Amino acid sequence: MRRDGQASLEMTLAMIGALLLLFGALKVFIWINRRIVLRQQRYEATRVVAGSSNSVTSWNEPTEKLTILGP
């Protein structure tokens, strides 16, 4: 009879883990997506200068850090 609540308990613990994993993956996806957009923006912004005679061939990669907790 002591096993009555075992399934609910296991489900709760497993769900916490699964949801953390899911939201973590979502956060990484959003971070990567944003980084790609920022990189392309910087790349395009320096394109005309790179093609002029005073060529600048580099652009700055975005340095935005991944934050799992917080916005």
Added chain:
Amino acid sequence: MRHERGQALVELAIFGSLLIMLVGALINYGLNYDYQQQAAMESFRKALGMASAPLPSDPTTPAGSATTILIKDRHIPNPAHPFATGSLNPITGSASVTRNFALQENADAWDWSALPYIALQFDGAVNGCPGSQLSPAGSAPPCKYLTSGFRLTPGVSKNSLDRYREVYGGGNVCAKARCGGSGCKVDKRGREECDDVLTLLIVDPCDGEIINYEGCIRQARLINNPGFCIQECEKGKPPDSDKNCLKVCTASIQTPWYANGCVAAGSCPPLDNLFTQNNIKSMGVQPGYVKEDARNLTLQATQGTSTTSGTWTEKTTRTIMTQSDGGLVSKSIVTEKPVPVDGSYAP
């Protein structure tokens, strides 16, 4: 029932490790893809910069075109390699740029720096470039390799001029004094007038430091086989053109080194000796490379904590194959990449 006690633990161990490996493979693939894209962007930017920069021989004229290949060794965590900090993955990007003003431009006579080239960019080259016509040994990368060469051909009959143009391309054959040849002049109406015997300056893509097997076989066949020349001439002729391909392709032409006895792929001694006998598919950087680990590490452990100090570098040796006077030249380039020993991640 006693034997089923550890079942959940064993299942977790097996499926958990598989899951972690799957996540690791995803990260590995994602990082690799990201770095490849970055290398492609960077190589295009470098090619654009080189095509826009002035020629070394003439600071008022932009180069107009450039081709770059970028090779970077980067650390990418690899689930199949548990001690992955030191594992390096070669990342390659390549790009070619031709500015629109340069589409009809040709190299001035004997200005080697204005000929087309491939610029190989390596990160962390230990002893600089291995040496080529445009990049002396020890110079900092990019290491430039010519993909065409100049050849002076005297004693050419006026009737053969169109044959040379058909084989090498009109823009690559010059019989005028201003571009290094002689025998032809352009009159006030823009018409070309030529002497009976000419000297041609030819820009030949099969005389460069890096040459292409299939392209040069084709060019050798155009020189040696009038039938093939007629076939290709007819294919490339505009519909309203009155060009007589039979006349063009039966005129005499001198045979350069790579076309001697060359019939087709596999029956072309000069090019087969270069490529097939040396077992190389293409010139330039070869696909194989040698990695060498140099570690001088000290692990210091005190109660509860441990620190690592020292140096750890990975050296990669690559081979660059080029052509010179019909022979194969093999040189090595060594690049070095430090591995962080403090546990930080440095791609």
